[in-house]
């Protein structure tokens with residue numbers, strides 16, 4: 496009936512009305528419009544070459560000059576000395592496989608942490624009673640003795656590491672970083688406080704280089720946390736089914752090029768701290784009481800620090816010597832140190848125990864990296880030798896592992912996320928060539944729309 500009615504109306508329309516009514520006649524285009532559409536498609540094709548495309552992460556050119564600003568995920572990573580392609584391959588071939596093993600050794604799998612939820616910034620509004628807090632940390636320990644656990648206080652972080660009464664040892668392998676259900680006002684308030692209160696601007700409204708570094712470190716860490724949440728997500732509460740949630744990964748991180756870039760930046764920053772402390776870490780005693788495990792930890796650490804591929808490909812992941820150079824350098828350093836201590840204190844406000852554990856560990860690891868890069872002027876200076884305590888080394892290595900995992904996940908999932916973004920099924924169809932043609936067309940159209948949105 497409706498079709499008949501439409502046909503009647505169709506026939507009643509004059510040809511001039513048809514030309515005007517382009518919506519109704521979308522597929523009956525005259526030659527002029529076809530030419531216009533082809534021209535638009537050519538422009539789009541050229542533009543999409545410059546659009547945000549995950550495949551660019553894997554297909555870059557190598558240039559080596561620091562501090563290149565780029566709006567694309569290609570070439571040199573901003574404020575660093577390595578390019579995306581090199582970082583991806585070094586991470587996949589060297590760093591990630593070694594780090595994954597290193598964090599399972601008995602020395603590196605225990606972290607000493609104060610897990611109290613005693614927020615110094617706002618009154619307890621019941622956030623520690625949230626349902627999410629039921630996601631508690633598994634405190635099971637094996638009978639290993641914790642030898643050689645000497646603590647010194649780090650000026651970049653808030654917890655007093657020497658106060659043993661408040662500290663608990665946690666086996667990180669029993670408490671993987673993943674989705675916990677912690678969300679809503681409590682989580683939001685912490686991220687807001689971190690970004691708003693700790694990213695001060697100059698009177699001109701411009702952020703200085705050092706402040707930008709702090710912002711990028713936090714944003715990169717935030718991206719990594721979100722990627723871990725998305726990679727290990729509770730998909731179905733009823734059946735307790737866990738798995739990856741690519742939509743969350745895309746919505747929270749991958750659709751924002753800056754967040755991905757900051758992840759790479761944070762990774763290189765922490766990697767630079769590790770390589771700067773190379774002599775110290777190579778000679779350090781990895782003593783957990785389990786001799787075989789400790790030898791393994793030592794050997795893996797050497798493999799990591801002395802890896803020729805890493806040294807060749809990315810000899811200076813970040814050039815810290817460029818910071819604090821202005822005449823206000825020392826004051827600025829104090830100010831940023833204070834800001835970072837505030838971020839560290841904010842971790843006591845995290846209303847979910849497992850999130851607090853990983854939040855603290857990773858902020859503590861960043862504090863260790865800042866300490867290595869900025870508190871010790873000359874690492875070989877005998878008068879002021881680098882001193883790291885065990886918990887700092889554990890946090891630094893576990894943080895680097897988390898960042899490294901995030902970069903691996905971003906690369907592994909990039910094409911699936913891209914298909915999802917284009918509204919396509921995750922697995923490409925195997926045989927139907929015509930369907931493939933149609934899909935390619937729609938990918939093209941959807942890419943154009945995404946490109947327009949992302950601009």
Ligand SMILES: Cc1cc2nc3c(=O)[nH]c(=O)nc-3n(C[C@H](O)[C@H](O)[C@H](O)COP(=O)(O)OP(=O)(O)OC[C@H]3O[C@@H](n4cnc5c(N)ncnc54)[C@H](O)[C@@H]3O)c2cc1C
Nearest residue numbers: 673674675676677678682685686714717718724754850854
């Ligand atoms: C320290 C800490 C640790 C946490 N750990 C966990 C955990 O282990 N498991 C878990 O399930 N939940 C964890 N959470 C909660 C989780 O991070 C989110 O807050 C929560 O899932 C809600 O997410 P959201 O989509 O509202 O955005 P959020 O991730 O809360 O982001 C808040 C706002 O920050 C901005 N933003 C987001 N990402 C970035 C970025 N990379 N760079 C710059 N700005 C950004 C955006 O404006 C966004 O709206 C943690 C929270 C905190 C504060």
